[in-house]
Amino acid sequence: MRRAKNFMKLYLPSISVNEGLARSAVASFVAQINPTIEEISDIKCAVSEAVTNSIVHGYKYKEGQIYIGVKYYEDKTVVIEVIDKGCGIEDIDVAMAPLFTTDTSGERSGMGFAVMQTFMDKLEVKSRLNQGVRVTMIKKLG
Amino acid sequence: MEKVKFVFENNVLTVKILGDIDHHSAIHVREKIDSVIFDKKPVLILLDLSLVEFMDSSGLGLILGRFTLAKDLGCDFKLYKPCATVKKILSLAGIERLMKIEGDE
Numbered sequence: 001m002r003r004a005k006n007f008m009k010l011y012l013p014s015i016s017v018n019e020g021l022a023r024s025a026v027a028s029f030v031a032q033i034n035p036t037i038e039e040i041s042d043i044k045c046a047v048s049e050a051v052t053n054s055i056v057h058g059y060k061y062k063e064g065q066i067y068i069g070v071k072y073y074e075d076k077t078v079v080i081e082v083i084d085k086g087c088g089i090e091d092i093d094v095a096m097a098p099l100f101t102t103d104t105s106g107e108r109s110g111m112g113f114a115v116m117q118t119f120m121d122k123l124e125v126k127s128r129l130n131q132g133v134r135v136t137m138i139k140k141l142g
Numbered sequence: 143m144e145k146v147k148f149v150f151e152n153n154v155l156t157v158k159i160l161g162d163i164d165h166h167s168a169i170h171v172r173e174k175i176d177s178v179i180f181d182k183k184p185v186l187i188l189l190d191l192s193l194v195e196f197m198d199s200s201g202l203g204l205i206l207g208r209f210t211l212a213k214d215l216g217c218d219f220k221l222y223k224p225c226a227t228v229k230k231i232l233s234l235a236g237i238e239r240l241m242k243i244e245g246d247e
Contacts, residue, residue: 016166023164023196041196041227048198052165106210107172109202111235118234 004071004079006032012066014059014084016052023047026070026080033076035141042119043078043139049112050082050135057102058086058133076141080120085132092125146171148178155184156222160193163201172204179211187212192223192245201228202235209241220244 008029012018023044030043047068054066069081089095096117101110117123122138145167149156157175161167179187189205191197205221212219223245224232232238 016164016169019164019166020162038227038230041230044196045198045231048164048196048200052198052200056165107168107203107207109199109206109235111199111202115199115231115234 002073005074007069007071010068010070012051012068014055014062014064014066014086016055018066019048019051019055022051022066022068026068029070030072030078030141033072033078033141039139039141043080046116046119046137046139047080047082049115050080050137053112053135054082054084054086054133056108058084058088060087078139078141080137080139082135082137083132088129088131089125089127089133090129092127096125146174150178150182150184153185154188155179155182155186156188156190158190158193162196163194163204164196164198165200168200168204172207175208176211179208179215179217183215184217186218186220188220188222188244190222191225191228194228195225197228197231199231199235202231202237205232205237206235206240 010025012022026047027040027044030040051066064084064086067083072078094100096113098114099110101108116137120137120139124136127133145160147158147160159171209219220242224243
């Protein structure tokens with residue numbers, strides 16, 4: 001495997017005020033490789049979705065730890081990992097289907113994974129029940 | 143800091159959201175908007191997004207929830223001036239097929 005040109009590791013408690021911090025921190029880091037405004041917005045949105053999922057679904061608003069790892073390579077490929085040790089996802093295909101949500105209040109759109117999938121080049125979700133979720137997102141910048 | 147401002151004129155309620163919409167801010171903003179809607183009983187709700195530079199799918203949830211509430215109350219609902227970044231996520235969810243978007247360049 002090639003060596004990343006730079007990397008960042010961030011551990012945050014799963015409280016919603018950290019959603020903004022997580023996406024801003026990742027955006028500042030990625031700014032080092034001169035992304036376009038659209039690229040940076042896409043990445044911010046994808047990170048926000050992954051972190052929100054960990055808070056709302058993974059930890060169900062209880063406190064836990066969220067790991068965010070970001071690295072980029074010489075060719076401007078950005079790899080972002082968001083990992084929680086929450087309840088995990090029973091059926092990933094179902095969870096990833098657009099509009100699917102476990103929420104019954106009508107306030108959640110069920111579009112989180114669809115956003116990550118659309119705004120990044122590649123999305124991989126791995127999970128073990130009661131052990132957590134690992135979301136890996138890759139985007140090659142222009 | 144105030145995250146939302148309201149103007150009520152001629153039965154039109156303009157709801158101006160200030161700043162990012164994510165899961166964290168949406169909860170607070172939603173409660174405020176709903177209480178003003180129930181209080182004023184407008185004929186039209188105009189959700190002004192002109193000062194929203196960032197929105198994720200929690201924003202879609204916020205918009206769809208208010209749209210549904212407006213429909214239940216027999217009230218019209220429109221979006222106003224989303225920026226290019228916000229428009230991208232709106233169209234991903236097909237929002238423009240559900241409601242009118244005004245002030246679009």
